[in-house]
Amino acid sequence: MNGARILIECLKKENVEVIFGYPGGQVLPIFDQLYDAPIRFILTRHEQGAAHAADGYARATGKVGVCLATSGPGATNLVTGIATAYMDSIPMVAITGQVKSFLIGNDAFQEADITGITRPITKHNYLVEDIKDLARVIKEAFHVASTGRPGPVLVDIPSDIQMQETEFAYPEKVQMRGYNPTYNGHPGQIKRAAKAISESKRPILYVGGGAIACDASDEVYSLATKNDIPVTMTLLGLGAFPMTHKLALGMLGMHGTAYANHAIMDSDLIIAVGARFDDRVTGKLDAFAPHASVIHIDIDPASVSKTVDVDIPIVGDAAIVLKQLNKMVKKPDTKDWLKTIDGWKKTYPMKYKIDEKLRPQYVVEQIYEATKGNAIICTEVGQNQMWAAQYFKFIKPRTIISSGGLGTMGYGFPAAIGAKLGRPKMPVFDVAGDGSIQMNIQELATAVIEKTPVKIIILNNSCLGMVRQWQELFYKKRYSYTKLCADTPDFVKLAESYGAVGMRITKKKDVRKAIDKALKINNTVVIDFRVEQEENVFPMVPAGEAINKMISGGLA
Amino acid sequence: MRHTISVLVENKFGVLARIAGLFSARGFNIDSLAVGETEDPTVSRMTIISKGDDKTLEQIKKQLNKLIDVIKVVDFKEGEFVDRELMLIKVAVNAENQKNVLEAVESVGGRVVSALPGSVSAEVAGDSNKINGLIELLKPFSIVEVVRTGRIALGTGEKGMKADGKPEVNE
Numbered sequence: 001m002n003g004a005r006i007l008i009e010c011l012k013k014e015n016v017e018v019i020f021g022y023p024g025g026q027v028l029p030i031f032d033q034l035y036d037a038p039i040r041f042i043l044t045r046h047e048q049g050a051a052h053a054a055d056g057y058a059r060a061t062g063k064v065g066v067c068l069a070t071s072g073p074g075a076t077n078l079v080t081g082i083a084t085a086y087m088d089s090i091p092m093v094a095i096t097g098q099v100k101s102f103l104i105g106n107d108a109f110q111e112a113d114i115t116g117i118t119r120p121i122t123k124h125n126y127l128v129e130d131i132k133d134l135a136r137v138i139k140e141a142f143h144v145a146s147t148g149r150p151g152p153v154l155v156d157i158p159s160d161i162q163m164q165e166t167e168f169a170y171p172e173k174v175q176m177r178g179y180n181p182t183y184n185g186h187p188g189q190i191k192r193a194a195k196a197i198s199e200s201k202r203p204i205l206y207v208g209g210g211a212i213a214c215d216a217s218d219e220v221y222s223l224a225t226k227n228d229i230p231v232t233m234t235l236l237g238l239g240a241f242p243m244t245h246k247l248a249l250g251m252l253g254m255h256g257t258a259y260a261n262h263a264i265m266d267s268d269l270i271i272a273v274g275a276r277f278d279d280r281v282t283g284k285l286d287a288f289a290p291h292a293s294v295i296h297i298d299i300d301p302a303s304v305s306k307t308v309d310v311d312i313p314i315v316g317d318a319a320i321v322l323k324q325l326n327k328m329v330k331k332p333d334t335k336d337w338l339k340t341i342d343g344w345k346k347t348y349p350m351k352y353k354i355d356e357k358l359r360p361q362y363v364v365e366q367i368y369e370a371t372k373g374n375a376i377i378c379t380e381v382g383q384n385q386m387w388a389a390q391y392f393k394f395i396k397p398r399t400i401i402s403s404g405g406l407g408t409m410g411y412g413f414p415a416a417i418g419a420k421l422g423r424p425k426m427p428v429f430d431v432a433g434d435g436s437i438q439m440n441i442q443e444l445a446t447a448v449i450e451k452t453p454v455k456i457i458i459l460n461n462s463c464l465g466m467v468r469q470w471q472e473l474f475y476k477k478r479y480s481y482t483k484l485c486a487d488t489p490d491f492v493k494l495a496e497s498y499g500a501v502g503m504r505i506t507k508k509k510d511v512r513k514a515i516d517k518a519l520k521i522n523n524t525v526v527i528d529f530r531v532e533q534e535e536n537v538f539p540m541v542p543a544g545e546a547i548n549k550m551i552s553g554g555l556a
Numbered sequence: 557m558r559h560t561i562s563v564l565v566e567n568k569f570g571v572l573a574r575i576a577g578l579f580s581a582r583g584f585n586i587d588s589l590a591v592g593e594t595e596d597p598t599v600s601r602m603t604i605i606s607k608g609d610d611k612t613l614e615q616i617k618k619q620l621n622k623l624i625d626v627i628k629v630v631d632f633k634e635g636e637f638v639d640r641e642l643m644l645i646k647v648a649v650n651a652e653n654q655k656n657v658l659e660a661v662e663s664v665g666g667r668v669v670s671a672l673p674g675s676v677s678a679e680v681a682g683d684s685n686k687i688n689g690l691i692e693l694l695k696p697f698s699i700v701e702v703v704r705t706g707r708i709a710l711g712t713g714e715k716g717m718k719a720d721g722k723p724e725v726n727e
Contacts, residue, residue, distance in 0.1 A: 119574055120581045124624045127569070144624060177721035178566060178627045184724075301725045302618035305611070315725040 003131050003162040004029035007095070008037045010138035013170045016066050018042060018057065018421055020050035022077075024070020025110060026097030029162035042421065042450055045442040047074050049414040051081020052440070055090050056415025059401045060376055061422035062215065064091045064146050071097045072110030075156070076117065080408055082152045083121040087405025088236060089213060091150035093141050094118075100160040101129065115156050123151030131164040136171050143174045148181030149300040150213055181299060185316035185324065193271075193295045193312045194328035200269035202291075202337045203229045206252065206281075209236030209404065210274015210298060211318050217241065217397045219322035220273060226326070228334045230341055232260040234275050235389050235404040243393035244373070249341070250350070253281040254541045255386040258348030258550055261541070263341050264289055265548040272296045274318045277308040278405070287546035297321050348552075350390060352535070358508045360384070360459040360531040363515075364391040367429055367457065370515045375427040376401060378416040380436030381409045382466035384459050386537040388431040399426075410439025413456060417443060420452040427455065427519055434460040434484055434491075434528075444498035447524040455518045456526045461533040462486035469536045473551075486530070495526035504528045558587065558607050560632045560639060560709045561617070564719050566625040567593060567600040574623055575602065584608065584616050590706035599627065599719045603639070603708045627719045632709055639709040642681045644669070645690065648698040649676050660693040675700060 001009070007030060011019070018040040023031045034041050044050040047069040054065030065085075069078050075096040085092045099108040115127045124144050126137045134157070141153040197203055205224055211217060217240045224231045224247050231241040232252040241248055249260040264270065270292045275281070282288040285307060296303075296310040297318050304313040314321050352361040364387050367375065373395040379385040379402040394400050401419055403411040416430040430437075437458055447454055459465075464482040471479050495502030501523050505514045511529070518525040539550040565571045572591060579586050588605040606616060613631065620629045647657050657676045661668055666680035680690050684707070691702065711717070 115570065116573065119570070119577050129569070176624065177719060179624045180722040180724060182725040300622070302615065302622050306615060 001168050002029065002165050003134055003157065004033045006134050006166070006168050007138065007157070007162070008033045008039070009168055010135055010170060011039060011066065014064070014138075014142045016064075019066045019068050020044055020053040020057070020418065021068030022047045022050055022070070022074060024074045024097065026071040026099060026159040027068065027074075027162075029159060030068065030095075030097065042417070042446065044414065044446045046440065047077035048081055048410070049440050049443045049446065051078045051092075051094065052084065052408075052411050052414035053418035053421075054092050054094075055081060055085045056378060056401050056418030057422040058085070058090050058092055058418075059415070060398055060419035062398065063422070064093055064142055065418065066093050066095070068095045069097070070110065071099055071114070072112045074110075075114040076112055079117060079121070082118055082154065084403050084406045084408045084411055085152040086121045086123070088209060088403065089150050090152065091145040092152040093145050094152060094154040096154065096156045097162070098127065098156045098158040101158045102160070104158065114154065118154050121152070122154050125154040125156070127156045128158065128161050131161050131166045134161065135169060139171050140174050140176060144179060148179070149210075182301070182315045183299070183317040183320055185297065185314040185321035189312055189314045190321060190324050191328065193314060194325055196269055196293060196295060196312060197227065197229075197271065197325075198330040198332055200332050201334070202267045203269040203271060203332060203334065204263050204267040205229050205231040205241075206234075206264060206270050206272045206275055207231060207237040207240045208234040208273065208275025211237055211240040212397045213274065214299070214317050214319045215397070216273065216319035216322055219319055219326060222326050223271075223322055223329065227329055227331045228338060229271070230263060230338065232256070232264060234281055235400070235402055237275060238389060238400045239394040239397045242395040244395055251389050253547060254283065255390065255537050255539065256547070257350055257390075258539050258552070259341060259344035261547040261550060262344045262348075264292075265546070266340070267292045270294045272298070273322065274298055276303045276306065282308060283541050283545055283547035348539075356508060358506065358511065358529065358531050359535055360387050360461070360529070361391045361535075362508060363457060363459060363511055363529050363531065364388055364431060366512045366515055367431070368392045370512065370519060371427055373399070375399065375429055376416075376419050376423060378402065378412040378419060378428065378430045380412040380430070380432045381407045382433050382436060382464065383469065383535075383537050384431050384433040384436065384465075386466075387459065390537075409436040413437060413454070414440050414443045414446075416454040417447050417450070417452045420454050421450075429455045429457055431457050431459065433465055434458055434462060435464045438489070441494070444495065444500055444524065444526075448499040453521070453523050453525070456524070458491055458526065458528050459531050460486065460491070460528050461531050461535065463533060466537070472536070474542070491526055491528040495524075500524040500526055502526045502528070504530065506530045557609070557613075558605060559613050560637060560707070561604045561606060561620075562630045562632065562709055562711075562717060563602040563604060563620055563626055564594070564628040564717055565600050565602060566627065567598050568625060571600065571625045574625060575604075575620070578619055578623065579606075582615070582619060584612065588706040590708050594719075596719060601717070603706070605707055621722065627721065628717055630711065630717055632711060636713065637709050637711045639683060639707045640681055641684060641687055641707045642679065642705045643687045643690070644677065644679050644703045645694065646675055646677045646700040647694050648674060648700050650674075653697060657694065657697055661690065664690045664693065666690055
């Protein structure tokens with residue numbers, strides 16, 4: 001069989017249900033095979049949309065997301081999506097066509113060195129040079145993408161290889177001497193960690209996306225609730241522990257809750273689970289958690305002691321490690337500690353101004369009220385993202401889908417399409433800004449035609465809100481190129497032109513009705529909420545400050 | 557502090573770019589990099605000389621290990637390895653000073669590989685002191701060009717670096 005057919009057979013062996021992509025000259029043989037393959041193909045309207053949709057599908061389901069594009073511009077259009085998946089450790093296989101082998105390096109039409117371009121933003125990548133390698137490479141690609149610390153893998157296949165014939169044999173096992181992730185934590189270290197937790201007075205669990213990736217939320221729940229340990233989460237860790245629980249402190253860091261930040265700064269023991277102490281979490285590194293010892297459970301050895309020095313490193317799968325840890329920990333006495341934290345919760349609650357005005361936080365709260373947390377919330381990037389993280393109470397893992405590391409505007413909507421395909425029974429929202437949504441607005445066609453009824457919540461403040469906020473606070477209100485136009489585009493008409501449903505809400509009292517109505521409509525819905533332009537995201541830690549040096553905008 | 561790191565890698569297309577890209581993307585410093593095939597043609601060995609504090613070096617090793625084409629990484633401890641470098645050097649000579657150049661090369665144990673009426677080319681292998689020493693000796697003459705391989709290193713003692721796959725991390 002030919003290379004294109006071999007690729008399809010490999011994808012079937014990997015149980016791929018859906019591929020997101022866009023055709024082109026150097027993938028014609030693959031598309032010819034897709035024509036009657038038993039795999040659903042979602043034709044996005046831009047390759048970037050395909051990459052984000054594959055990523056959203058992966059985050060919602062835990063399976064590997066697959067996207068496909070042609071050579072040159074098709075491949076380069078995937079780049080932002082691949083980089084997004086890389087930064088957030090999302091399992092993805094990106095397949096690109098390449099010009100014919102003998103033309104590579106000749107500046108052929110639609111040629112780009114995509115393995116060169118994506119080297120620093122993939123976990124690994126391949127250029128298939130021999131048809132005999134194809135099946136093995138695809139097998140390895142799925143293995144590498146989905147094991148250890150997950151990540152995107154790109155496979156570049158020249159079009160002549162797609163047409164060459166060979167016998168198909170899918171390898172049963174991968175043999176890669178250079179790849180051997182560690183799953184089981186070191187028993188001695190786990191024992192030390194158990195002792196440290198048992199002896200701690202002010203412990204805190206700091207849980208990141210790694211806990212979601214390895215489905216460790218049940219173990220996190222046991223560790224926290226059996227031992228009365230408070231839990232703070234990163235943006236990507238939200239949902240690992242229910243926000244409705246009294247031990248939940250919400251998100252920490254730059255826009256985290258004041259009580260989470262105070263708690264981590266005052267703690268004597270940080271139990272980091274699948275989190276990487278990035279700059280948005282730690283703030284000023286020298287001042288971070290000065291009294292705390294650190295236990296760090298992570299599958300990636302390179303994440304351990306990269307920024308914050310770790311006292312008890314445990315390299316391994318968080319679910320496996322926590323399971324063992326849970327058997328050994330003796331409950332520490334945290335009564336006083338929880339009392340202190342309750343004090344902070346009372347002194348610095350999450351709040352915004354409650355009046356008759358339509359404020360974005362209220363919209364997010366009403367999505368929660370309408371769904372009771374049983375929804376997948378995708379976000380774009382900026383204020384919309386932070387309000388979604390702050391005001392939606394995530395109760396289950398894989399219910400927030402957001403570009404945390406790269407911070408990609410335009411991510412949320414195509415990711416929502418992917419999430420809806422992966423979890424069709426869940427209501428899926430994209431909490432967006434009027435800036436971000438326009439970065440991949442063309443996917444309205446995909447959502448409508450493919451019948452993935454996602455609900456797009458535009459928190460329309462007719463500006464690039466987060467940048468505007470920084471300009472207001474740190475650049476003397478010189479609003480340089482952050483104003484957008486409230487009426488261009490007309491989002492309602494735009495939605496309708498694509499065959500979606502558009503609504504515009506300008507009054508607070510109509511918010512809930514609109515959300516309830518959108519949930520009943522079996523179509524993609526765009527709601528243009530005209531929110532207060534000057535609303536800011538608080539609390540906020542100014543760049544380079546310690547994370548307990550928050551500004552509250554006069555609210556606290 | 558300066559470190560000498562040996563890396564066994566898959567002898568594949570693009571591996572050098574992956575390693576070099578890793579160093580530049582993460583702002584790690586490379587003083588010298590040498591690469592060549594080993595006794596096993598599927599495996600190449602790189603010797604990288606890098607500077608940095610302990611934390612940086614720890615990251616360098618971990619990040620190298622994360623690369624899938626990297627099979628093994630060893631950061632040599634002081635006194636437990638030897639390193640060598642090969643230099644080829646060409647010096648312009650005339651009838652009067654040719655003899656002096658030849659003597660200088662011999663004095664450090666180098667070998668003349670070509671002696672023509674207008675130029676002498678020599679090779680010298682050894683540690684950095686020896687190679688830098690010859691350059692200093694020849695500076696008073698007219699050096700035309702110098703080419704160095706970069707350092708390669710070998711651990712002393714019975715144990716060797718084997719491409720038997722990555723061990724589990726035991727932290």
